[in-house]
Amino acid sequence: MDTLTHQGDFIATPYEPKGPVVIDCDVKNIYYGDFRAVRDSRIPIEKNKVTGFIGPSGCGKSTVLRSMNRMNDLVESFRFDGKVQYHDHDIYDKKVDPVIVRRYIGMVFQLPNPFSMSIYDNVAFGLRLNNYKGDEEEMVVKALKRAAIWNDVKDKLKNSGLSLSGGQQQRLCIARAIATEPDVLLMDEPASALDPIATRQIEELMVELKEDYTVALVTHNMQQATRVADVTAFMGVDISKGGRTGYLVEMNETRKVFEDPEQELTKEYVRGEFS
Amino acid sequence: MDTLTHQGDFIATPYEPKGPVVIDCDVKNIYYGDFRAVRDSRIPIEKNKVTGFIGPSGCGKSTVLRSMNRMNDLVESFRFDGKVQYHDHDIYDKKVDPVIVRRYIGMVFQLPNPFSMSIYDNVAFGLRLNNYKGDEEEMVVKALKRAAIWNDVKDKLKNSGLSLSGGQQQRLCIARAIATEPDVLLMDEPASALDPIATRQIEELMVELKEDYTVALVTHNMQQATRVADVTAFMGVDISKGGRTGYLVEMNETRKVFEDPEQELTKEYVRGEFS
Amino acid sequence: MSEVNEQMMPPKVVLPKLEKNLYEARAIKSFLLTAMVWGLVILASIPLFSVIYMLIVEGGARLDWEAITALPPAGFETGGGFGNAIVGTLVMVGIASAISIPVGVLAAVYLSILEPQSKLATTSRFLAKVLTGFPSILAGVFVYAILVITTKTYSAWAGGVALAVLMLPTVTLAAEEAMRQVPQRMRDAAFGMGCTRTQVIFKVILPTGMPGILTGVILAVAGAAGESAPLLFTALFSNYYMAELAEPTASLSILIYNFSGMPFENQIELAWAASLALVVMVLFFNILARIVGRSKF
Amino acid sequence: MIFDPFKASASDKTLSMPPSQADFLRDSAFRYLAYFGALSIVLLVAYIVFELGVQALPAIQTHGFGFITGTTWNASEEEFGVLPEIWGTLYSSLIALIIGGTFGVGIAIFLTQGFVHAKMEVTFRTIIELLAAIPSVVYGLWGIYVLIPMLVPVAQWLHETLGWFPLFSTELGGPGLAPAALVLAIMVLPTVAAISTDAFRRIPYKVKEAAYGMGATKWEVILKVMLPTASSGILAGLVLGFGRALGETMALAMLIGNVNNISLSLFDPANTLASLLASTFPEAGQIEIQALMYAALVLLAITLVVNLLGLAVQQYTMRKFEGKK
């Protein structure tokens, strides 16, 4: 079952944002060494919305997401060609230190990754990092409540974060990420390692979070995209030139992408005809 | 999405074999330590047919398969309660040497596992083990041809078996297994780690092999079962008593199992409603 | 066996034989081989038990308060002990640790986190491995050349530096390995929070990898405590408690070496007692390392 | 100042702050420190080689290659040759390797191939690890007072019955090659056992399964599949163990007899480069020290070659297991 792709130099119709844009990510090319992983994809992330990324494995969803807070700078061979406009600054500007970028644009990963310290310290970690001068405990509790895990952990804040179940760990990571009230939250398949019940909880959480935050969400679960995302970017893989380069196929309001896609490819994909 | 199961002491309607039976596997209980993995399943393997095993993960397909050539003896905590009649021997009889059983009942595993020796030596391994006195080379070539890998390797028989691609490795393992002309071939998801093209080749191979051998095949791919198996055993998981014990739900000709199953559970499973 | 197989090899077997036969060549060969490995293992354990027996019987007989506090006796004397050697060993191992642990852990940070693929890291890692196979006496020769000749005196410093040369690669490699064991996703999480590299290292990697690092460090310390060759002509020996670091210094291992070649009963007994003390010290570190290493993240 | 483009434009309630100036300073300072940590190892090795070279240079100039082929060590005549020491080093290490290697590999098989329950396995592994933890001088002491007295009658008997055989052609008086090599074997054993155990453990379970699935007996699996598969790892262990043996000093200095002697007999005293250094260095004069530095350089060269060989074999093994060619 081969993945269908566009041939040649297809470029998606630009998505017209309906509200204010927090991150305007305009990828020309992203390389890992000599390998071109993503090309020509303009993806604006709107304020207080959830922007979903869907597409077959290897199409570069994670790559694009990680470009938005320069997480990929940690990969030696990574090279970004394009522009990521965050408010009115290009975060790939030479003068910008990626460490600063990551303080404003938080991230939640596919596998829960709490630190091996107490639950409390996990959440307080970011506050301490940012030299928060206010009431630390208050903020920690607030974040834990916000991440819908307060009831699970309130009696064992001193236990190690690693002692929790997978779903709880992931919610702890979300609490940790939102404790510092970041501007944007990037989530890369945050529920893929979780069971259905935990997944549902995380999804509900995301919907709540968008009231305060701006969220970008990669998911391989199309139902999840329809349930959570306001806007969906569908990416495909272009194998026309011997490579396997991902690119944006279509981006639009989620309902539109799933119910009335512009591209044939999108239609096939959302119907589950290839993966 | 919870796995549906029978409650209580359900026992499947016995399958009436249509031809001669090579292995008559009658499981009462199989334990790993205190954990009861499989109960009450009578599964006869007919000569020159492919018997397929399907069922949700953890239902004990592999466990039953490995009981048939005493592979599970390698697991310290394994305990078999029941009878496996091979021709006119009970292979769990105290006097029986499991090593000899395995020489007659060969096995192909989920992950290709060639030895780190040359391709030729891999195939000749079994012959040498059995002190084969005839023309070794002839037998090796014959096995490689039979396993449909001769054309891929004929110019590099001296190369390491590990230098081959995954699909080629798996076919090499099949060649290795059939070189000694075993009586029965047990295959545990032999194609699950392979790409679609390699999978298709392995499937064709299995259909050819049954002319000379008797094959028992575990698969998680229902299409594969319909394409390859003559008879299909569907196993489920019984969680009624707090445990997770696998058991035989239904066994019949493949067409019957998939098109007109006796049990509701089977119907749901083959329709893909739970996994 | 071949009987069975000849039956089996041609096209198809109808009624195979499956019974065990304890007298066939294969079974006998297996039995002999199994007996052989058991023999090897038991034989290999004998030296350990013999050493331990001797240490307890010969060393235990003399290991009293006097032995661990008094000064080494001259040949004709009775009594005495090796208090100064215990102090000397501890001091020199301390010096060696103070030098090699910080440098080694820093190097490990560089090798495992900062620039694991860089030329310097590859070279450094390779040379560290080479250094672990370095004859320990050469560390003594080297330090003799750079410290003893220039300062014109054998000293605890020189001994400590020689031990540090031996500890450095062990500490580095063990710490590197321990830090590598910290899951990548924890690092990602920390970077994702906007930590600088230093913050990632101090707040996440070092605390998380600490059990592993400590295990490596303690094992290196244990090794250094038992070393003798590098001290032979760097610290030399002294019959007194040390007054300063820049003077010849006693150590347990050199005391054992010296006294083992003595014709006087009293000194030989003390050599056994000192061996017991040294082995207890080394084993203490080893066991500590095991306990520390057991806690896993 | 740090360039912080975001503070103003990000949502006003964010608590996020860029790292402080101090954080950045600490960061770069620490990275430099770590850099120097890594560099220090390189410098150390370079310095060792350089320093030994410089110290040995006068001796190299005076004695040249004759140093390697000479058989006399006579400080008063300023006649220096280390052929007997080279011989003793290699010969004792080789014997130790043969004995310690056999035991080490046997033990690795024992520990990995399911001969005992997991709990007993831990016990035996601990015993082997403890063998490695005992300091060299303690083995030396044990060798003098336990091993040699035990060996003397055995050696006497071997000499009397098999005296025609070169290995047993002389009597064992006390210290000599045999006790030294035996203790060396005990010290080599844990290295070989540990690395071989690793090599066996690295073999994926599926390989073992495949072998059993073919109807191989336990020993057929071990000898025909596991051993060949682990062979390059074991080889690396043997080479590294050999390297250890070459450099071992104290136990040898205490047991080998320290005599310049080239003989095949296991019961003759001999000498090694390391024990030459240990026994001669403390009282050597300046000229002799230079010669000893030369000897140290020879020892360094030998161990370096052996260790590099070991590392190369190990590297090759790793690559092989990752399935690449």
Add this chain to the structure above:
Amino acid sequence: DELKLIGSGASFPAPLYMKWFKDYSKATDGVRVDYQSKGSGAGIRDFINGTVDFAASDAAMKDSEIAQVERGVVLIPMTAGEVVLSYNLPGVKTLKLPRDVYPEIFTGKVKMWNDPKIVAANPGVKLPNKEITVVVRSDSSGTSYVFSQHLTAINADFKEMVGTAKSPNWPKDAKIVKAPKNDGVTATIKQTVGAIGYIEYGFAKLTKSPTAELQNQAGNYVEAGDKTGAAALATTPFPEGNLPNSDVPDLRGWATDPSGADAYPIASFTWLLVYKEQDDAKAKAIRDLIEYMLTTGQKSSDSMGYIPLPEAVVEKNRAVLKFVN
């Protein structure tokens, strides 16, 4: 605070020196004397390198060595001792060695304990059919110097093959085992059945090792002891004049082959090596120390197997002591 005097060198007088220094340190506030027994060669080297405050040697110092010490040298014979041949033959309580035989053991001509020449000298003693293991010094040693000097004087073969040296070039024909220091040789002999070796009498006495009676110039078999030792030294001539390029009297006298009828054939003084110039505090401490050794110290010589200095020598020493500044 505490003044430390560090010395190193000869193992020959080490037991006696250790006792003296320990007693002296205990009795004298503010002074601590530390002595390392490493062998005369090492002591001389340390002395030349200036790593010690004084050294000890029973080979005194060669002119060429004295020339290397810029601060000037004072050589003081401190005590004297006999070199004995200790052996390990279970059951053999007394052993007589003729004047022509014991050098041949050390040249490798006499190889077996039941050599007819030895048997002839020891009627009634049951000598085993066993190889003689010759234990010699591995380090640069004054004892070796004194012993080889004596053998050189009495045996032409030895003179030609080996000669007088601190590290004699022992012939390859003998079955030789080397050990460091007097202690090491004594220990090795004790541990090796069939061994013989040369050590200072005190070591044999303190460890109760059997020693051979040697045939002296006069033809008598003499046992080592205080009387026979004193007899040997009685005839020792001291040279006239001063040390080379110095105003310090030369006290290097040798009893190479004493002629007295009861004289034990191998005996020697052993010297303390002191700098002429050092800081005042140290100079005074050293003078006090030596004064103590010459007076109180001499009283314990006898009981430990050394020969008290003749009064004449003590006087000469007092005179020389003035040069230590």
